[in-house]
Amino acid sequence: MRTSSISNAILKVLESQDDHLTAKEIYEIMKKTFTAVDTSTIYRALERLVHVGKVSVSDMGGTAVVYELVSKNPHHHLVCEKCHKQITFRNEKVSDFLDSIEKESGFQITTNHLVLFGICPECQKKK
Amino acid sequence: MRTSSISNAILKVLESQDDHLTAKEIYEIMKKTFTAVDTSTIYRALERLVHVGKVSVSDMGGTAVVYELVSKNPHHHLVCEKCHKQITFRNEKVSDFLDSIEKESGFQITTNHLVLFGICPECQKKK
DNA sequence: TGTATTATTGAAAATGACTTTCATTATCAA
DNA sequence: TTGATAATGAAAGTCATTTTCAATAATACA
Numbered sequence: 001m002r003t004s005s006i007s008n009a010i011l012k013v014l015e016s017q018d019d020h021l022t023a024k025e026i027y028e029i030m031k032k033t034f035t036a037v038d039t040s041t042i043y044r045a046l047e048r049l050v051h052v053g054k055v056s057v058s059d060m061g062g063t064a065v066v067y068e069l070v071s072k073n074p075h076h077h078l079v080c081e082k083c084h085k086q087i088t089f090r091n092e093k094v095s096d097f098l099d100s101i102e103k104e105s106g107f108q109i110t111t112n113h114l115v116l117f118g119i120c121p122e123c124q125k126k127k
Numbered sequence: 128m129r130t131s132s133i134s135n136a137i138l139k140v141l142e143s144q145d146d147h148l149t150a151k152e153i154y155e156i157m158k159k160t161f162t163a164v165d166t167s168t169i170y171r172a173l174e175r176l177v178h179v180g181k182v183s184v185s186d187m188g189g190t191a192v193v194y195e196l197v198s199k200n201p202h203h204h205l206v207c208e209k210c211h212k213q214i215t216f217r218n219e220k221v222s223d224f225l226d227s228i229e230k231e232s233g234f235q236i237t238t239n240h241l242v243l244f245g246i247c248p249e250c251q252k253k254k
Numbered sequence: 255t256g257t258a259t260t261a262t263t264g265a266a267a268a269t270g271a272c273t274t275t276c277a278t279t280a281t282c283a284a
Numbered sequence: 285t286t287g288a289t290a291a292t293g294a295a296a297g298t299c300a301t302t303t304t305c306a307a308t309a310a311t312a313c314a
Protein backbone atom coordinates (compact mmCIF):
# COMPACT_ATOMS: atom_id res chain seq x y z
CA MET A 1 0.00 0.00 0.00
CA ARG A 2 1.47 3.30 -1.05
CA THR A 3 1.13 6.65 0.65
CA SER A 4 -0.36 9.92 -0.50
CA SER A 5 -3.24 8.05 -2.06
CA ILE A 6 -6.95 8.34 -1.71
CA SER A 7 -6.68 5.96 1.23
CA ASN A 8 -5.25 8.61 3.52
CA ALA A 9 -8.03 10.99 2.65
CA ILE A 10 -10.59 8.27 3.31
CA LEU A 11 -9.04 7.59 6.70
CA LYS A 12 -9.32 11.27 7.57
CA VAL A 13 -12.96 11.33 6.56
CA LEU A 14 -13.67 8.28 8.67
CA GLU A 15 -11.81 9.76 11.62
CA SER A 16 -13.80 12.97 11.47
CA GLN A 17 -17.10 11.14 11.10
CA ASP A 18 -16.86 8.74 14.01
CA ASP A 19 -19.78 7.06 12.33
CA HIS A 20 -20.17 4.38 9.69
CA LEU A 21 -20.54 5.43 6.10
CA THR A 22 -21.44 3.65 2.89
CA ALA A 23 -19.00 3.65 -0.02
CA LYS A 24 -21.31 6.05 -1.80
CA GLU A 25 -21.38 8.46 1.13
CA ILE A 26 -17.60 8.38 1.27
CA TYR A 27 -17.49 8.96 -2.46
CA GLU A 28 -19.73 12.02 -2.19
CA ILE A 29 -17.49 13.53 0.48
CA MET A 30 -14.31 12.74 -1.42
CA LYS A 31 -15.62 14.28 -4.60
CA LYS A 32 -15.55 17.68 -2.95
CA THR A 33 -11.77 17.51 -2.71
CA PHE A 34 -10.86 15.03 -5.44
CA THR A 35 -13.21 16.23 -8.12
CA ALA A 36 -12.34 13.52 -10.59
CA VAL A 37 -12.25 10.56 -8.22
CA ASP A 38 -14.12 7.49 -9.36
CA THR A 39 -16.22 5.10 -7.30
CA SER A 40 -13.97 2.22 -8.31
CA THR A 41 -11.05 4.01 -6.69
CA ILE A 42 -13.03 4.39 -3.50
CA TYR A 43 -13.97 0.73 -3.45
CA ARG A 44 -10.40 -0.33 -4.12
CA ALA A 45 -8.99 1.94 -1.42
CA LEU A 46 -11.56 0.70 1.08
CA GLU A 47 -10.71 -2.87 0.21
CA ARG A 48 -7.05 -2.22 0.98
CA LEU A 49 -7.87 -0.47 4.24
CA VAL A 50 -10.02 -3.37 5.31
CA HIS A 51 -7.29 -5.77 4.31
CA VAL A 52 -4.69 -4.05 6.49
CA GLY A 53 -7.16 -3.93 9.36
CA LYS A 54 -7.61 -0.18 9.59
CA VAL A 55 -11.23 -0.21 8.53
CA SER A 56 -14.07 -2.58 9.22
CA VAL A 57 -17.03 -3.46 7.05
CA SER A 58 -20.45 -4.28 8.42
CA ASP A 59 -23.79 -5.20 7.01
CA MET A 60 -26.24 -3.11 8.98
CA GLY A 61 -29.21 -4.46 7.08
CA GLY A 62 -29.27 -1.73 4.48
CA THR A 63 -28.72 -2.07 0.76
CA ALA A 64 -25.06 -1.12 1.06
CA VAL A 65 -22.41 -2.22 3.44
CA VAL A 66 -20.93 0.36 5.83
CA TYR A 67 -17.33 1.18 6.61
CA GLU A 68 -15.86 2.54 9.78
CA LEU A 69 -12.52 3.08 11.47
CA VAL A 70 -11.27 0.22 13.57
CA SER A 71 -10.80 1.91 16.89
CA LYS A 72 -9.01 0.65 19.91
CA ASN A 73 -12.27 1.08 21.74
CA PRO A 74 -14.52 -1.63 20.30
CA HIS A 75 -18.20 -0.93 19.98
CA HIS A 76 -21.25 -2.62 18.60
CA HIS A 77 -24.54 -1.75 17.03
CA LEU A 78 -28.19 -2.32 17.62
CA VAL A 79 -30.43 -1.74 14.63
CA CYS A 80 -34.19 -1.31 14.94
CA GLU A 81 -36.02 -3.32 12.33
CA LYS A 82 -39.02 -1.01 12.40
CA CYS A 83 -37.64 2.53 12.38
CA HIS A 84 -34.08 1.62 11.32
CA LYS A 85 -32.62 3.63 14.15
CA GLN A 86 -29.07 2.56 14.86
CA ILE A 87 -27.54 2.81 18.25
CA THR A 88 -23.98 2.15 19.30
CA PHE A 89 -23.19 0.32 22.47
CA ARG A 90 -20.03 -0.59 24.28
CA ASN A 91 -20.07 -3.58 26.46
CA GLU A 92 -17.21 -5.57 27.87
CA LYS A 93 -19.49 -8.58 27.96
CA VAL A 94 -19.12 -8.73 24.20
CA SER A 95 -15.40 -9.32 24.29
CA ASP A 96 -15.74 -11.80 27.15
CA PHE A 97 -18.31 -13.58 25.06
CA LEU A 98 -16.16 -13.54 21.92
CA ASP A 99 -13.19 -14.78 23.94
CA SER A 100 -15.15 -17.75 25.15
CA ILE A 101 -16.28 -18.57 21.60
CA GLU A 102 -12.67 -18.35 20.50
CA LYS A 103 -11.56 -20.79 23.16
CA GLU A 104 -14.32 -23.25 22.42
CA SER A 105 -14.07 -23.18 18.66
CA GLY A 106 -10.39 -22.63 18.07
CA PHE A 107 -11.36 -19.91 15.59
CA GLN A 108 -9.50 -16.65 15.88
CA ILE A 109 -12.44 -14.27 15.80
CA THR A 110 -11.97 -11.24 13.58
CA THR A 111 -15.45 -9.79 13.95
CA ASN A 112 -14.93 -6.58 15.83
CA HIS A 113 -18.36 -5.10 15.37
CA LEU A 114 -21.39 -7.03 16.38
CA VAL A 115 -24.55 -5.94 14.64
CA LEU A 116 -27.70 -7.08 16.39
CA PHE A 117 -31.18 -6.48 15.05
CA GLY A 118 -34.21 -5.93 17.19
CA ILE A 119 -37.07 -3.64 17.99
CA CYS A 120 -36.27 -0.45 19.84
CA PRO A 121 -38.18 0.56 23.00
CA GLU A 122 -40.16 3.28 21.16
CA CYS A 123 -41.33 0.93 18.42
CA GLN A 124 -42.29 -1.68 20.99
CA LYS A 125 -44.67 0.83 22.56
CA LYS A 126 -46.22 1.70 19.20
CA LYS A 127 -47.41 -1.85 18.72
CA MET B 128 -50.54 -15.08 3.12
CA ARG B 129 -52.42 -17.68 1.13
CA THR B 130 -51.92 -21.41 1.13
CA SER B 131 -50.88 -23.80 -1.60
CA SER B 132 -48.37 -21.31 -2.83
CA ILE B 133 -44.72 -21.57 -3.55
CA SER B 134 -44.08 -20.69 0.08
CA ASN B 135 -45.10 -24.11 1.32
CA ALA B 136 -42.81 -25.78 -1.13
CA ILE B 137 -39.96 -23.52 -0.06
CA LEU B 138 -40.57 -24.41 3.56
CA LYS B 139 -40.34 -28.10 2.70
CA VAL B 140 -37.08 -27.56 0.88
CA LEU B 141 -35.64 -25.67 3.81
CA GLU B 142 -36.83 -28.36 6.22
CA SER B 143 -35.18 -31.09 4.25
CA GLN B 144 -31.94 -29.17 3.87
CA ASP B 145 -31.24 -28.25 7.48
CA ASP B 146 -28.74 -25.87 5.97
CA HIS B 147 -28.82 -22.33 4.71
CA LEU B 148 -29.44 -21.71 1.05
CA THR B 149 -29.24 -18.71 -1.23
CA ALA B 150 -32.32 -17.59 -3.15
CA LYS B 151 -30.69 -18.89 -6.29
CA GLU B 152 -30.07 -22.32 -4.77
CA ILE B 153 -33.68 -22.47 -3.66
CA TYR B 154 -34.76 -21.40 -7.11
CA GLU B 155 -32.74 -24.20 -8.74
CA ILE B 156 -34.35 -26.78 -6.49
CA MET B 157 -37.85 -25.39 -7.00
CA LYS B 158 -37.47 -25.37 -10.77
CA LYS B 159 -37.39 -29.16 -10.75
CA THR B 160 -40.98 -29.25 -9.51
CA PHE B 161 -42.33 -25.88 -10.61
CA THR B 162 -40.81 -25.72 -14.05
CA ALA B 163 -42.07 -22.23 -14.84
CA VAL B 164 -41.35 -20.60 -11.50
CA ASP B 165 -39.60 -17.26 -11.64
CA THR B 166 -36.89 -15.91 -9.38
CA SER B 167 -39.08 -12.95 -8.48
CA THR B 168 -41.66 -15.37 -7.10
CA ILE B 169 -39.00 -17.02 -4.96
CA TYR B 170 -37.81 -13.70 -3.61
CA ARG B 171 -41.34 -12.59 -2.86
CA ALA B 172 -42.22 -15.83 -1.10
CA LEU B 173 -39.03 -15.68 0.95
CA GLU B 174 -39.81 -12.12 1.91
CA ARG B 175 -43.20 -13.19 3.23
CA LEU B 176 -41.74 -16.13 5.12
CA VAL B 177 -39.18 -13.88 6.74
CA HIS B 178 -41.90 -11.41 7.58
CA VAL B 179 -44.00 -14.00 9.40
CA GLY B 180 -40.92 -15.23 11.23
CA LYS B 181 -40.68 -18.69 9.71
CA VAL B 182 -37.44 -18.06 7.90
CA SER B 183 -34.35 -16.09 8.77
CA VAL B 184 -31.97 -14.23 6.51
CA SER B 185 -28.28 -13.91 7.18
CA ASP B 186 -25.34 -12.35 5.49
CA MET B 187 -22.61 -14.93 5.71
CA GLY B 188 -20.12 -12.77 3.88
CA GLY B 189 -20.90 -14.16 0.45
CA THR B 190 -22.32 -12.33 -2.52
CA ALA B 191 -25.85 -13.45 -1.75
CA VAL B 192 -27.76 -13.57 1.47
CA VAL B 193 -28.77 -16.99 2.84
CA TYR B 194 -32.12 -18.23 4.08
CA GLU B 195 -32.83 -20.87 6.65
CA LEU B 196 -35.69 -22.21 8.73
CA VAL B 197 -36.16 -20.60 12.09
CA SER B 198 -35.86 -23.59 14.35
CA LYS B 199 -36.69 -23.90 17.97
CA ASN B 200 -33.12 -24.92 18.49
CA PRO B 201 -31.13 -21.78 17.87
CA HIS B 202 -27.72 -22.06 16.37
CA HIS B 203 -25.01 -19.77 15.11
CA HIS B 204 -22.29 -19.69 12.53
CA LEU B 205 -18.58 -19.22 12.36
CA VAL B 206 -17.22 -18.33 8.95
CA CYS B 207 -13.54 -18.62 8.06
CA GLU B 208 -12.33 -15.55 6.20
CA LYS B 209 -9.56 -17.48 4.50
CA CYS B 210 -11.09 -20.74 3.33
CA HIS B 211 -14.75 -19.70 3.70
CA LYS B 212 -15.54 -22.81 5.65
CA GLN B 213 -18.73 -22.36 7.63
CA ILE B 214 -19.36 -24.15 10.87
CA THR B 215 -22.48 -24.20 12.95
CA PHE B 216 -22.34 -24.00 16.69
CA ARG B 217 -24.88 -24.14 19.44
CA ASN B 218 -24.08 -22.40 22.63
CA GLU B 219 -26.33 -21.40 25.45
CA LYS B 220 -23.93 -18.59 26.25
CA VAL B 221 -25.26 -16.84 23.16
CA SER B 222 -28.77 -16.58 24.46
CA ASP B 223 -27.57 -15.57 27.92
CA PHE B 224 -25.51 -12.91 26.22
CA LEU B 225 -28.39 -11.70 24.05
CA ASP B 226 -30.67 -11.64 27.09
CA SER B 227 -28.29 -9.38 28.92
CA ILE B 228 -28.04 -7.04 25.94
CA GLU B 229 -31.83 -6.96 25.80
CA LYS B 230 -32.07 -5.98 29.44
CA GLU B 231 -29.45 -3.28 29.16
CA SER B 232 -30.65 -1.73 25.93
CA GLY B 233 -34.39 -2.18 26.12
CA PHE B 234 -34.25 -3.51 22.57
CA GLN B 235 -36.18 -6.67 21.89
CA ILE B 236 -33.50 -8.61 20.05
CA THR B 237 -34.72 -10.41 16.94
CA THR B 238 -31.36 -11.66 15.72
CA ASN B 239 -31.56 -15.40 16.07
CA HIS B 240 -28.47 -16.32 14.14
CA LEU B 241 -25.18 -14.85 15.06
CA VAL B 242 -22.63 -14.88 12.27
CA LEU B 243 -19.10 -14.43 13.47
CA PHE B 244 -16.11 -14.18 11.16
CA GLY B 245 -12.67 -15.42 11.99
CA ILE B 246 -9.82 -17.66 10.96
CA CYS B 247 -10.30 -21.36 11.40
CA PRO B 248 -7.72 -23.52 13.18
CA GLU B 249 -6.44 -25.04 9.93
CA CYS B 250 -5.89 -21.67 8.27
CA GLN B 251 -4.14 -20.38 11.38
CA LYS B 252 -1.59 -23.19 11.04
CA LYS B 253 -1.01 -22.41 7.37
CA LYS B 254 0.25 -18.95 8.29
C1' DT C 255 -72.75 -21.30 -6.29
C1' DG C 256 -71.34 -17.26 -8.67
C1' DT C 257 -68.85 -12.91 -8.15
C1' DA C 258 -66.11 -9.26 -6.25
C1' DT C 259 -61.81 -8.62 -3.85
C1' DT C 260 -57.28 -9.21 -3.06
C1' DA C 261 -52.99 -12.00 -3.11
C1' DT C 262 -49.85 -14.51 -5.93
C1' DT C 263 -47.59 -15.37 -10.02
C1' DG C 264 -44.53 -15.12 -14.55
C1' DA C 265 -42.23 -12.43 -17.67
C1' DA C 266 -39.46 -8.85 -18.66
C1' DA C 267 -37.14 -4.93 -17.65
C1' DA C 268 -34.98 -2.01 -14.22
C1' DT C 269 -32.10 -0.95 -10.23
C1' DG C 270 -28.07 -0.42 -7.83
C1' DA C 271 -23.95 -2.02 -5.37
C1' DC C 272 -19.85 -3.50 -6.51
C1' DT C 273 -16.12 -5.33 -9.81
C1' DT C 274 -13.27 -5.64 -13.74
C1' DT C 275 -10.62 -4.25 -17.72
C1' DC C 276 -7.42 -1.44 -19.71
C1' DA C 277 -4.64 2.29 -20.60
C1' DT C 278 -2.39 6.01 -17.97
C1' DT C 279 -0.05 8.05 -14.16
C1' DA C 280 2.28 8.13 -9.76
C1' DT C 281 5.32 6.10 -6.23
C1' DC C 282 9.19 3.69 -4.56
C1' DA C 283 13.49 0.97 -4.76
C1' DA C 284 17.88 0.42 -6.70
C1' DT D 285 17.24 8.44 -13.31
C1' DT D 286 15.15 4.40 -14.42
C1' DG D 287 12.51 0.39 -14.13
C1' DA D 288 9.09 -2.24 -11.59
C1' DT D 289 4.90 -2.12 -9.57
C1' DA D 290 0.88 -0.02 -7.40
C1' DA D 291 -2.88 3.30 -7.76
C1' DT D 292 -6.06 5.77 -10.62
C1' DG D 293 -10.10 7.21 -13.97
C1' DA D 294 -13.12 5.91 -17.31
C1' DA D 295 -16.16 2.90 -19.07
C1' DA D 296 -18.32 -1.25 -19.31
C1' DG D 297 -19.70 -5.42 -17.01
C1' DT D 298 -21.71 -8.52 -13.35
C1' DC D 299 -25.09 -10.13 -10.56
C1' DA D 300 -28.36 -10.16 -6.62
C1' DT D 301 -32.53 -8.29 -5.87
C1' DT D 302 -36.68 -5.39 -7.05
C1' DT D 303 -40.29 -3.48 -9.69
C1' DT D 304 -43.88 -3.10 -13.13
C1' DC D 305 -47.69 -4.94 -15.26
C1' DA D 306 -50.92 -7.99 -16.92
C1' DA D 307 -52.80 -12.58 -15.95
C1' DT D 308 -54.32 -16.02 -12.75
C1' DA D 309 -55.61 -18.12 -8.42
C1' DA D 310 -57.62 -18.06 -3.77
C1' DT D 311 -60.77 -16.40 -0.41
C1' DA D 312 -64.83 -13.65 1.25
C1' DC D 313 -69.33 -12.75 0.91
C1' DA D 314 -73.62 -12.07 -1.35
